[in-house]
Amino acid sequence: MEILVVEDEPPLAEQVCRSLSLAGHTVQKAADGPSGLQWVLSARFDLVVLDVNLPGFDGFELLARIRAGRFPVRVLMLTARSEVGDRVAGLKGGADDYLTKPFAMEELLARVAVLGRRTNTVEATSVLQVGDLCMDTDKRRVNRGAEKIELSPREFEILQILMREPGRAFSRDEICERIWEREHEYDTRTVEIFIMRLRKKLDRAHEESIIRTIRSVGYMMPPSQ
Numbered sequence: 001m002e003i004l005v006v007e008d009e010p011p012l013a014e015q016v017c018r019s020l021s022l023a024g025h026t027v028q029k030a031a032d033g034p035s036g037l038q039w040v041l042s043a044r045f046d047l048v049v050l051d052v053n054l055p056g057f058d059g060f061e062l063l064a065r066i067r068a069g070r071f072p073v074r075v076l077m078l079t080a081r082s083e084v085g086d087r088v089a090g091l092k093g094g095a096d097d098y099l100t101k102p103f104a105m106e107e108l109l110a111r112v113a114v115l116g117r118r119t120n121t122v123e124a125t126s127v128l129q130v131g132d133l134c135m136d137t138d139k140r141r142v143n144r145g146a147e148k149i150e151l152s153p154r155e156f157e158i159l160q161i162l163m164r165e166p167g168r169a170f171s172r173d174e175i176c177e178r179i180w181e182r183e184h185e186y187d188t189r190t191v192e193i194f195i196m197r198l199r200k201k202l203d204r205a206h207e208e209s210i211i212r213t214i215r216s217v218g219y220m221m222p223p224s225q
């Protein structure tokens with residue numbers, strides 16, 4: 001499986017990653033909430049092993065964002081022995097399983113193996129919906145109501161970023177960094193041009209744009225009701 005380990009304690013993170021790699025998994029590591037989210041947004045994982053207490057924002061917040069974005073990924077939470085409330089909160093928040101610290105690596109590998117077989121726990125949906133705007137990320141199709149909308153690859157990527165987290169405002173810089181991650185030269189005005197083009201295509205039959213401008217922040221999709 002492709003596994004992302006989000007854990008801020010270096011020795012434990014090392015140990016977990018090593019055990020998972022030895023068991024044949026491909027492992028990626030993140031040490032805080034924001035970089036964990038960055039990985040989830042930029043690559044496809046089968047499983048996230050997620051610690052609760054993390055710098056930046058914690059495991060619950062990251063779990064909430066993963067579920068809000070409807071990423072088809074399973075989540076195994078690592079909770080502290082004393083915090084019964086953490087386990088309940090984790091499972092209510094959409095975690096597939098939890099493991100209390102400290103745990104034996106055999107136990108972790110056993111849980112991971114079970115989660116690997118349990119493929120139907122997460123709805124592997126690739127369809128994002130905001131109002132009457134619908135995006136199928138697998139088929140790379142976008143519809144607004146009954147109207148099919150043709151987008152360029154870049155337009156598609158930018159729209160996908162916004163639609164994954166409706167209700168959250170993205171700055172032009174953040175959009176740039178996500179799209180042009182490995183290209184050093186970019187200009188935030190480029191984002192404005194793409195948003196303009198997206199609006200032209202998406203809002204043809206509408207007075208108000210579905211992409212909201214949040215003054216002195218950036219752009220946002222309306223939160224779902």
Ligand code: CA
Binds near residue numbers: 007008009051052054
């Ligand atoms: Ca921690």
